[in-house]
Amino acid sequence: MGAGQYTEHVTLQRRVPGRDAHGGMVDAWTDVCTAWASEPKLYSGEDKKATAAAGGQLPVARVEIRMRWRDDVTPGHRVLCGSTVYNIRSLAGSRRGGQLILVCDTGANDGR
Numbered sequence: 623m624g625a626g627q628y629t630e631h632v633t634l635q636r637r638v639p640g641r642d643a644h645g646g647m648v649d650a651w652t653d654v655c656t657a658w659a660s661e662p663k664l665y666s667g668e669d670k671k672a673t674a675a676a677g678g679q680l681p682v683a684r685v686e687i688r689m690r691w692r693d694d695v696t697p698g699h700r701v702l703c704g705s706t707v708y709n710i711r712s713l714a715g716s717r718r719g720g721q722l723i724l725v726c727d728t729g730a731n732d733g734r
Contacts, residue, residue, distance in 0.1 A: 628658035632687070633702040634695060654699065659689040662703055662726070684711075687724040691717050701726060 635651040642648045662685040685708060687701060701708040701724060708726035715722040 627660055628689065630659050630661050630687075630703055632657055632659045632689070634692075634699050635702060636696075636699050651700065654694065655692075657689050657692070659687050659701075659703070659724075662687050662706075662708065682727050684725065684727045687726060688715075689722050689724070691715060691720050691722050693717075695722060695724070 633656050634654040636654050637649050638652050640648050640650045664683065664685055687703070687708065695710070695713065697710050697712060699710050701710060706728060708724075708728055710724050710726050712725045713722060714725070
């Protein structure tokens with residue numbers, strides 16, 4: 623994929639533990655980096671339903687996002703693209719090929 627295919631400015635985030643005002647444990651997200659990536663595209667046209675931790679059904683869209691290879695991305699990260707949060711579910715690609723493929727989904731966006 624040539625540089626011209628990376629048209630979206632995305633932010634990669636990781637979860638960090640913290641404490642709320644009452645001393646209780648909370649999860650927060652911190653920015654790891656910003657990078658250029660491909661526009662998210664539906665992954666095999668797949669839509670599914672997922673049960674949210676809070677209960678109920680939430681629509682979930684699975685997408686594929688491509689970017690230049692990075693060693694520091696894991697499925698524990700998430701991607702912000704505009705106002706949409708994508709949870710990274712799996713990674714593909716290779717350092718040799720110079721491309722990282724993120725298989726992500728939307729829906730219950732707590733990154734778990």
